[in-house]
Amino acid sequence: MSIPLKNAQEIAEMRKSCVLAATLLKAVADFIEPGRTIKEIDDYAGRRIQEAGARSPFLGYKGYPGYTCISVNEEVVHGTPRNRHIQYGDVVSLDLGVIYGGWVGDTATTVAVGEIAPEVRKLLDVTEQSLHLAIDKARSGNRLSDVSHAVESFVQGNGFSVVREFVGHGVGRTLHEEPQIPNYGPPGNGPKLKPGMTLAIEPMVNLGDSRVKVLADGWTVVTADGKPSAHFEHTVLITEKEPEILTIPEGVSLRRR
Ligand code: MF3
Ligand code: CO
Ligand code: CO
Helix, strand or coil: CCCCCCCHHHHHHHHHHHHHHHHHHHHHHHHCCCCCEHHHHHHHHHHHHHHCCCECCCCCHHHCCCCCEEEECCECCCCCCCCCECCCCCEEEEEEEEEECCEEEEEEEEEECCCCCHHHHHHHHHHHHHHHHHHHCCCCCCEHHHHHHHHHHHHHHCCCEECCCCCEEECCCCCCEEEEECCCCCCCCCCECCCCCEEEECCEEECCCCCEEECCCCCCEEECCCCCEEECEEEEECCCCCCEECCCCCCCCCCCC
């Protein structure tokens, strides 16, 4: 078991792939509108990824059939390109990765299409906040499960539940490296975090209970109770000092926290 550490040169290259992933995530999120199908949005993402000189690390991964994962309302993650139409009032989770210059960037967001119920707005806010609380624990000397615990405690404190079947992960030359990063568990366990580790932290949070199932397409994960779910993800670099969020779009200043 070993977690790859990236040197300065490799980090410089990963910054580029991650900025690209974030920039494209924003562009594709802006393309999500009522009436469009998931397939149309995924095709648009595929074109944008290709135009940027990159590839999708999802396409063909264990046979995955899309460039992105687009998961609507009760869908949690891994929503495949389908004819489902986006409707006013939907919440849409978009997960976008690129391979660029040999390095992967992986990032996701959940967007509201028009007006949504206040409890669903809170679900999105709590999920995004839980990601940032987790990132704040992604510091040299902390243990991996400090990151996991930050998500779970905040989410549970707000009355929502964390999906347990899917986890975050190390990311670098390939999409999924060691370690696996659950969004639950007691603090103080697992490997010590070290500068040069690059981690994709990605809470998946359900409005109802934590149970999920996979649809007949073999990919699309949905909540068992049919209630909405949210997903936010950043690729993060452990440094000697503050954690650095690598998946910040081009032109957005890096706020050092
Ligand atoms: N992007 C997902 C993650 O964040 C993985 C998607 S793999 C796919 O780890 F095959 F479903 F695309
Ligand atoms: Co992802
Ligand atoms: Co990921």
